[in-house]
Amino acid sequence: MLQISGKDNVLFKKVKKLKQKKYREIEQLFLAEGVKFLDFSTTPNYIFIDEEFDLSLIEQELEKFQCEKYILSSGLFSQLSSQENSQGVILVYSYEKYSLDNLENNIVVLDKVSDPGNLGTIIRTVDAAGFKDIILTTGSVDCYNEKVIRSTMGSIFNARLRYMNEDEMVMFLKDKDYRLISTALDKNSVPYTEIKLKKKNAIIFGNEGNGISKSILAVSDEKVIIPIYGSAESLNVGVACGIILYKIREII
Structure with missing residues (x-):
């Protein structure tokens, strides 16, 4: 698992911009925060984990996802987090696009x-x-x-x-x-x-x-x-x- 500790990291800067709608639309990516999102089968593009989080608690959940995973310093993680008491896990997903051809009744x-x-x-x-x-x-x-x-x-x-x-x-x-x-x-x-x-x-x-x-x-x-x-x-x-x-x- 890779570690990011500097605010000038290219990926960190890209993901931080996703907190703004215009950049979400440009990148077609969005943030989801919380351990609960590890329960779902949808594969994220990236997973970011606070360095203070106990990785042993989510080892099995992390293993099922074939995506890039990063440890962030707490200072950087707090810049991505939108929660006052974060659980220490943030996932980045791609937008889903649906046509109008398969609407239900x-x-x-x-x-x-x-x-x-x-x-x-x-x-x-x-x-x-x-x-x-x-x-x-x-x-x-x-x-x-x-x-x-x-x-x-x-x-x-x-x-x-x-x-x-x-x-x-x-x-x-x-x-x-x-x-x-x-x-x-x-x-x-x-x-x-x-x-x-x-x-x-x-x-x-x-x-x-x-x-x-x-x-x-x-x-x-x-x-x-x-x-x-x-x-x-x-x-x-x-x-x-x-x-x-x-x-x-x-x-x-």
């Missing part, structure tokens, strides 16, 4: 969801409920943001994410005969328990503050609502996603 659409924690939770929920495909409209948070990755708890490897322009997305789904079902606080919305599904359905969730755009609502085939029985103004988008997806799982 039931998909999730996120319209400008902006909070990294919410997106991570939704990806994890989509995975838990047995779905695969997520389309995000332009303006949504970067799915390879470090907080998103951490919040997915590894489900990032089980979800197929694609970004599309809003108009392009609507045209594509309509052309492929998807039923557009929007979650909305609207007078014409029906309770989610009365949701009507076709063979192919796109379940749409909106921005945390503004909801789904008016242009998407205007072409939606159905609008659904989760009743609020208490005094809360609304539900967190991640929670709403879980409630509705599990209802759909009961039906299909």
